[in-house]
Amino acid sequence: MGNTCKPFRKTSLHYCRFRRCWSPDQQPQIEQSEIPIAMGQQTTNIPFQSPQKKVNLVYISPTMPNLDNNNSRRDFLKRSTAIAALTIASPVLAKAAENDEKIAALFEQMPLRLEVNGVAHSLSIEPRVTLLDLLREQLHLMGTKKGCDHGQCGACTVHVDGKRINSCLSLAVMNEGKKITTIEGLANGDKLHPMQEAFIKHDGFQCGYCTPGQIMSAVCCVKEGHANTPDEIREFMSGNICRCGAYPNIVDAIMEVAPILKNY
Amino acid sequence: MINFDYIRTSTAKAAVDAKTKNASSQFIAGGTNLVDLMKKGVTSPEKIIDINGLPLKQITADAKGILIGALALNSEVAEHPIIKSKYPLLAAALNAGASAQLRNMATVGGNMMQRTRCSYFYDIAMPCNKREPGSGCGALQGQNRMHAVFGASSKCIAVHPSDMCVALAALDATVHITGPKGDRKMLFTDFHRLPGETPELDNNLQKGELITGIHIPANPFNKTHYLKIRDRASYAFALVSVAVALEVSGNTINNAKLAMGGVAHKPWRLTGVEKFLTGKPATKETFTAAAEIAMEGAATFGHNNFKVKMGKAAVAEALQQAAQKI
Numbered sequence: 328m329g330n331t332c333k334p335f336r337k338t339s340l341h342y343c344r345f346r347r348c349w350s351p352d353q354q355p356q357i358e359q360s361e362i363p364i365a366m367g368q369q370t371t372n373i374p375f376q377s378p379q380k381k382v383n384l385v386y387i388s389p390t391m392p393n394l395d396n397n398n399s400r401r402d403f404l405k406r407s408t409a410i411a412a413l414t415i416a417s418p419v420l421a422k423a424a425e426n427d428e429k430i431a432a433l434f435e436q437m438p439l440r441l442e443v444n445g446v447a448h449s450l451s452i453e454p455r456v457t458l459l460d461l462l463r464e465q466l467h468l469m470g471t472k473k474g475c476d477h478g479q480c481g482a483c484t485v486h487v488d489g490k491r492i493n494s495c496l497s498l499a500v501m502n503e504g505k506k507i508t509t510i511e512g513l514a515n516g517d518k519l520h521p522m523q524e525a526f527i528k529h530d531g532f533q534c535g536y537c538t539p540g541q542i543m544s545a546v547c548c549v550k551e552g553h554a555n556t557p558d559e560i561r562e563f564m565s566g567n568i569c570r571c572g573a574y575p576n577i578v579d580a581i582m583e584v585a586p587i588l589k590n591y
Numbered sequence: 592m593i594n595f596d597y598i599r600t601s602t603a604k605a606a607v608d609a610k611t612k613n614a615s616s617q618f619i620a621g622g623t624n625l626v627d628l629m630k631k632g633v634t635s636p637e638k639i640i641d642i643n644g645l646p647l648k649q650i651t652a653d654a655k656g657i658l659i660g661a662l663a664l665n666s667e668v669a670e671h672p673i674i675k676s677k678y679p680l681l682a683a684a685l686n687a688g689a690s691a692q693l694r695n696m697a698t699v700g701g702n703m704m705q706r707t708r709c710s711y712f713y714d715i716a717m718p719c720n721k722r723e724p725g726s727g728c729g730a731l732q733g734q735n736r737m738h739a740v741f742g743a744s745s746k747c748i749a750v751h752p753s754d755m756c757v758a759l760a761a762l763d764a765t766v767h768i769t770g771p772k773g774d775r776k777m778l779f780t781d782f783h784r785l786p787g788e789t790p791e792l793d794n795n796l797q798k799g800e801l802i803t804g805i806h807i808p809a810n811p812f813n814k815t816h817y818l819k820i821r822d823r824a825s826y827a828f829a830l831v832s833v834a835v836a837l838e839v840s841g842n843t844i845n846n847a848k849l850a851m852g853g854v855a856h857k858p859w860r861l862t863g864v865e866k867f868l869t870g871k872p873a874t875k876e877t878f879t880a881a882a883e884i885a886m887e888g889a890a891t892f893g894h895n896n897f898k899v900k901m902g903k904a905a906v907a908e909a910l911q912q913a914a915q916k917i
Binding site for chain 2: 435437453454455457476477478481484490491492493496497498500501503544547548551553561562563564565566567
C-alpha cells in the first residue's frame with residue numbers, strides 16, 4: 328500500500344475522505360484487514376491488540392469499487408471539483424491542505440432552512456454538523472451549552488417544534504423546516520420566562536453551566552404534565568445532570584412554577 | 592465525525608433502494624445511537640438515508656391488537672392512551688429507558704436497531720469483535736460488570752440495552768419489515784440475535800431491509816410490571832430488568848409472560864418460568880421458585896457474578912409487584 332494523503336497535486340487527483348483533502352491517484356486497493364483509523368499517519372499500532380500488528384491507513388477514492396454509483400451529489404462533486412480545482416483555483420489549492428479543507432467543505436455543504444427563536448434562517452451546512460454546533464458556531468447562540476456532546480448530560484437541551492431534545496445528537500440537516508427555541512428565545516424581551524424567574528428565586532444553580540438545559544427541559548417537563556410531585560420531576564428531569572448538585576433547588580423551582588406555567 | 596452523504600427519502604421503496612445500492616449506508620430516524628457512534632468513530636457510513644419523511648408514525652389499534660409505526664417516537668408511544676390502558680407494560684418499559692429528551696427523538700424502530708453494545712465497543716482503542724470482527728473481546732478478561740449472563744459466546748458478552756424491547760419480547764410482538772424482496776413479518780423474539788460467531792450482527796434483518804412497524808397482539812393480561820434495577824434511580828442502563836405480564840383469576844395464574852433485560856445479547860424470554868407459573872397460585876412461594884428457574888444456566892464472568900443473585904431477586908420482586916396490582 329503506502330498511499331499517503333499528500334496536499335500536492337500530481338497528474339490526477341482523488342478526494343481523501345478521511346483527511347478531507349485531495350490526494351494523488353495511486354489506485355488504492357482496499358483489503359479487509361486494512362482499517363482506516365487515523366489521519367495523517369501511514370501506519371500505526373492499535374494498542375491492546377497484537378502489538379506487532381501494523382494497520383495500514385488507506386484512503387478511499389471515488390474509484391473505489393464498492394462505492395455506490397448512483398450519481399450522488401457527493402460523487403458528482405468529487406469528480407467535478409477535481410477538474411475545477413485544477414483549472415480554476417490551482418494557485419490557491421497548491422498552498423496547503425488547509426485550503427483544500429475549506430474548498431472541500433464549501434462543496435459539501437447542503438442548504439437548510441429553519442426557524443430559530445422566531446427568526447427564519449436560510450443556511451448552508453455540512454451534513455455532519457449537529458444542531459448544537461449550528462446554534463453555537465454559526466448562529467452564535469451561545470446559551471445552549473455543549474457538555475458531554477453525547478446525549479448524556481442535557482446541557483444542550485433545546486425545543487424542536489415544542490419538544491425538548493438533545494441538540495448534540497440531532498444532525499442539523501434533519502431539522503429542515505423545524506422551529507427551534509433556545510434559552511435565548513425563552514424570555515419575552517426583557518421579561519424573563521416564569522421558569523427563569525423561579526430558577527433565580529430558588530437558586531437553582533451554582534456554576535450555571537447546566538442551567539440553560541435545565542430550564543429548557545423544565546419548561547417541557549411541566550408542559551408534558553410530568554411536574555406533579557418532586558419524585559415525578561426528578562424522574563422526568565433525569566436527562567439533565569447538574570455537577571454542582573443544585574437538584575433540590577431545581578425541583579423547588581419547578582414545583583413552584585408548574586401551576587402557573589400550565590396556563591402560560 | 593467523518594463526513595457523509597445525506598439524502599432524504601419520502602417512501603419506503605426509495606429508502607430501501609438507496610440502502611441496497613450502497614453497502615456503507617445507514618438509515619437514520621432519531622439518530623440518538625447512530626450519531627453518537629459516528630462521533631466516537633465507531634461507525635462511519637458513507638451515506639445517511641433520512642427516513643423521517645416516511646409515513647410510518649401512526650399508531651392504530653383494533654380488536655386484534657395494536658400496530659405501532661416504526662417512526663413513532665418513544666415518548667408518543669409511552670403517552671398514547673391505548674398503550675397506557677391496554678399495554679401498560681410497554682409504556683412502563685419505555686419510560687424506564689433513556690431520558691425525556693432522548694425519548695422525544697428516538698423512534699420505535701430505532702430503539703430496536705440501537706446497537707447491542709458495551710464500553711469496549713465504544714472505545715476504539717480497545718479490541719471488540721462486534722466493532723472489528725476478529726480483533727478479540729476486551730470484556731471477557733476486562734471490566735464485565737454490565738455484561739451478559741445468558742447466551743454469550745467467546746466472541747462477545749455485551750447486552751442489549753433496550754427496555755422497550757424487553758416488554759415487546761414478553762408481549763409476543765411481531766416485527767413488520769419491508770425490503771428489496773418485498774414485505775415480511777418476523778416474531779419479535781427472532782429479531783435480535785445471540786452473538787455466536789458473528790457478534791457484528793445484532794439482528795436478523797437482511798440487506799436493505801427496513802422496519803416499518805411493530806404489532807402487539809391483544810392480550811388477556813391483567814397484572815403487569817416492569818422492574819428495572821440500575822446504578823442510579825433514573826437514566827442508566829439496566830443491570831437487570833424484568834418485564835412481567837400475568838393473567839390471574841382468583842389467585843391462579845392462567846397465563847404468564849416474562850422477559851429479562853441486561854442479561855443477554857438480546858431480550859431474554861423466560862419460557863421455562865412461564866410454563867412453571869401457569870396454573871400455579873400467585874403466592875410468594877411460587878414466585879421464589881420461579882426466580883430460581885429464571886436464573887438456571889447463568890454463566891458469569893467475574894465482575895457480573897452478582898447478576899445471578901440480583902436476577903433471582905428481581906424476578907421474584909417483579910412477579911410480586913405485578914400480582915399486587917389491582
